[in-house]
Amino acid sequence: MNAIWALLLKDLKVFFRDRRALLMAFAAPILLGAFMGFLFNGKDHEASKIPVLLVDQDQSPLSIKLAVGLGSDKALELRPSEAAVVRQEIRKGRAVAALLLPKGFGDSATRNFFQSGTKPTLILLVDPSRATEATMLRGLLAQHTMEVVSAEVFGGPSGLSMLKENAEAADQNPNINPAARKALKDLYGNVATLNETGATKGNGAPGMKLPYELKEEEVTAKVGVRYNGYAHSFAGMGVQFILFMGIEGGMALLVLRRSALWKRLRTAPIGRHSILVARILSSAVIAAVLMLGIFAVARMVFGVRIQGSFPGFLLITAAFALFTGAFGLLIAALGRTPEATRGLAILATLVMVMLGGAWVPAFVFPPWLQKFTLVFPTRWALDGLDAMTWRGLGFQASLAPAAVLIGFALVLGVVAWARFPFEENS
Amino acid sequence: MLDVLKIEKAFGTRKAVDGLSLQLRPGEILGLLGPNGAGKTTTVAMIAGLLIPDAGEVRIQGRKIQGDQDPLKRQLGLVPQDMALYEDLTAEENLTLFGALYGLGGKDLEAAKVRVLESVGLHDRRKDSVATYSGGMKRRLNLAVALLHDPALLILDEPTVGVDPQSRNAIFETLEALRAAGKALLYTTHYMEEAERLCDRIVIMDSGRMLAEDTLGGLLTRLPVAxxxxxxxxxxxxxxxxxxxxxxxxxxxxxxxxxxxxxxxxxxxxxxxxxxxxxxxxxxxxxxxxxxxxxxxxxxxxxxxxxxxxx
Missing domain, CATH: 3.30.70 (Alpha-Beta Plaits)
Incomplete structure (x- = not known):
């Protein structure tokens, strides 16, 4: 049994014998991964509806139809309200937005369907912290408004009256040339005929509709395999807490470096490389065991599967584990005191995991940030794990992330080796 | 066995050891006596190869230690001042680890473990975690680890700090047996009684320098009053x-x-x-x-x- 093997075995015994620490090392990433997976798990749970307040000051048939249309939308939770209270409700976070339909909205909207007169002004009050939902609401509002207004024009009594008025107005407008006047009058006349005869009624409700049916399909590992949000969240939390374990490994070496045990190790006829290599390897083995354990729980409890290459998954796990070992060694090499070093190392780790996409996937970052975060090994680890799990890519897709992680491990290991204070200094 | 020749070591402007020389022969216990801060631990660190002297040299069996893996280091056993044990491991596991670091394995390692555990009276507790040991038992195991590879030169840096009288006597008996077996022991302490009882020769240090070196009797004759x-x-x-x-x-x-x-x-x-x-x-x-x-x-x-x- 050589020195490296003996030291490695010792580190593993010490780690796995501390049951409380072991439980935390497994439990923390699993609990957080489960929670974040639940939040980001797409269709596994019903998406939250956007709470919107509606103040209908018009109370016209058209405004009532618009309210019904918006209320039936699956993305919205529409609640009638009063103008006096909506601002306060938004401030309190009870609603994302409030829509105020002014008096005369129905009449004015119908009138302005074909001509550019004075349009009615709808007021949309929004919570600035919910910009994404507000944008979605604008789109839905446009869709439902167009539907009810066009339905009124093509099939409603006020629409018919508006068409007749428009035809008369076109007749009396001296600024329209005769050919355009005729075309306009024909258009109004034809639409009025449709309105009066109810010709469109046989084909469903009249008016404008979205001219397409949308079929949405998740592009995941294989056709029919649904996206599992837990795959990313477990990878993210696994990476984060394994790096924390790496920090603890570095701290242990830093403490060892200042202890009598270090003197005993250094007095033994073993190369200094044995001590450091054993430490990297033990951290790497522990990291790999943790990652595999975390994904085993994810598989059993949350149905996370390695949809891509399993050897690729193992390769990325091994490369990340090696990086974790080198990261811990670097901490031990550069740290002065455990107290000061721990705080700094945790901060650095949090930045790495945050920008690496462990908390939220990197694709939500702005494009420049997505490019920038490629300098972080955590980004490669997470992209690699995503590729092997829910994206279902092949072994080849694991090679680049693994190579980058191993490269980082080598650089960190060399710097740590060069900077490690082997000699006593006091 | 051990020749220390005019070694010096400074940390910044403070000279921790200043031109110290001493010799140690097989079958002898040499006491290094001095108050805290006298330079004893720094001297021990240089002898053990943990610190490189600024000047002078340390020779073990006639030559300097060359590099981390020099086989000459097998002739050296160190008992550090603080406990150098893995508390989460058992006594046996600690010995297995350190035996492996000295190239011991198989039956040789098993025999060595039994030998040292019996010599310090811990054989019955060998499967217990070190964390469950009393302070005295840990001190004895600390000594046992240093003896495992049967070194010719044993360096003991204040090995009885915080030890109960029973364990202290057990340690003394072990050390006396080692001397009788022809081992060379360098014993640092600031307890005069220990130096008086154990040491064949005593070096008195203060502020990094040697003040006197002699047998106990020889040192006492230097006093104006007997x-x-x-x-x-x-x-x-x-x-x-x-x-x-x-x-x-x-x-x-x-x-x-x-x-x-x-x-x-x-x-x-x-x-x-x-x-x-x-x-x-x-x-x-x-x-x-x-x-x-x-x-x-x-x-x-x-x-x-x-x-x-x-x-």
């Missing part, structure tokens, strides 16, 4: 009550503090009756008498002007 007669008085007296006594031929020194008269004498048999007669002649009645043998404490006091315990 023995001290202590006389306690209950009555209120001042030093003037003893005027003229210091001029007696047999009296080497005389002090009186807090009711105790201390008289330095060369020959107890002849001089004590004379002094007591002189006191009786002055009508002085004492309440208690005792004689103190000179100790390393007196030697340190004579060499530095300070008490070893207060230094």
């Amino acid at each position: 023995n001290v007669l202590c006389v306690d008085f209950d009555s209120e007296l001042t030093l003037s009550a003893f005027d003229g006594l210091e001029t007696e031929a047999c009296v080497s020194s005389l002090t009186f503090t807090r009711g105790r008269l201390r008289v330095g004498l060369q020959d107890l048999c002849l001089d004590v009756p004379r002094v007591l007669q002189k006191l009786a002649d002055r009508g002085l009645r004492w309440s208690h008498l005792e004689c103190e043998r000179s100790s390393l404490e007196n030697v340190f006091l004579a060499l530095t002007g300070r008490s070893l315990r207060d230094a």
Whole structure:
């Protein structure tokens, strides 16, 4: 049994014998991964509806139809309200937005369907912290408004009256040339005929509709395999807490470096490389065991599967584990005191995991940030794990992330080796 | 076995060891005695190869240690001042680990483990986690680990700090057995009693320098006073009550503090009756008498002007 093997075995015994620490090392990433997976798990749970307040000051048939249309939308939770209270409700976070339909909205909207007169002004009050939902609401509002207004024009009594008025107005407008006047009058006349005869009624409700049916399909590992949000969240939390374990490994070496045990190790006829290599390897083995354990729980409890290459998954796990070992060694090499070093190392780790996409996937970052975060090994680890799990890519897709992680491990290991204070200094 | 030649070591502007030389032979215990901060631990670190001397050199069995993996390091066993054990492991696992680091394995390692565990009286507790041991047991295991690879030179850096009397005696017996087996032991301590009991020769250090090196007897002969007669008085007296006594031929020194008269004498048999007669002649009645043998404490006091315990 050589020195490296003996030291490695010792580190593993010490780690796995501390049951409380072991439980935390497994439990923390699993609990957080489960929670974040639940939040980001797409269709596994019903998406939250956007709470919107509606103040209908018009109370016209058209405004009532618009309210019904918006209320039936699956993305919205529409609640009638009063103008006096909506601002306060938004401030309190009870609603994302409030829509105020002014008096005369129905009449004015119908009138302005074909001509550019004075349009009615709808007021949309929004919570600035919910910009994404507000944008979605604008789109839905446009869709439902167009539907009810066009339905009124093509099939409603006020629409018919508006068409007749428009035809008369076109007749009396001296600024329209005769050919355009005729075309306009024909258009109004034809639409009025449709309105009066109810010709469109046989084909469903009249008016404008979205001219397409949308079929949405998740592009995941294989056709029919649904996206599992837990795959990313477990990878993210696994990476984060394994790096924390790496920090603890570095701290242990830093403490060892200042202890009598270090003197005993250094007095033994073993190369200094044995001590450091054993430490990297033990951290790497522990990291790999943790990652595999975390994904085993994810598989059993949350149905996370390695949809891509399993050897690729193992390769990325091994490369990340090696990086974790080198990261811990670097901490031990550069740290002065455990107290000061721990705080700094945790901060650095949090930045790495945050920008690496462990908390939220990197694709939500702005494009420049997505490019920038490629300098972080955590980004490669997470992209690699995503590729092997829910994206279902092949072994080849694991090679680049693994190579980058191993490269980082080598650089960190060399710097740590060069900077490690082997000699006593006091 | 060990030759230390004019070694020096400074940390910044502070010189921790300044031109120290010493030799240690097989079957000998050399005591390195000095107060905290005297440079003992730095000296030990240089001998063990943990620190590189700024000047001078350390030779073990006639040559310097060359590199981390020099087989010569197998001749060296270190018992650090603080506990150098993995508390989460059992005694046996600690020994297995350190045995492996010294290239021991198989039956040799098993035999070595039994040998050292029995020598420190821990064989029955070998499967218990070190964390469950008392302080004394940990100290004994700390020693056992250093003995595992059967080194010819054993360096013990204050190995009995915080140890109960029973474990201290067990450690002493082990060390005496090692000396009898021909091992060379370098023993640093700031306990004079330990140095007096164990050491064949003693090096007294202070502020990084060697103040004296000799056997205990040799060091004591350097003192102007070999023995001290202590006389306690209950009555209120001042030093003037003893005027003229210091001029007696047999009296080497005389002090009186807090009711105790201390008289330095060369020959107890002849001089004590004379002094007591002189006191009786002055009508002085004492309440208690005792004689103190000179100790390393007196030697340190004579060499530095300070008490070893207060230094």
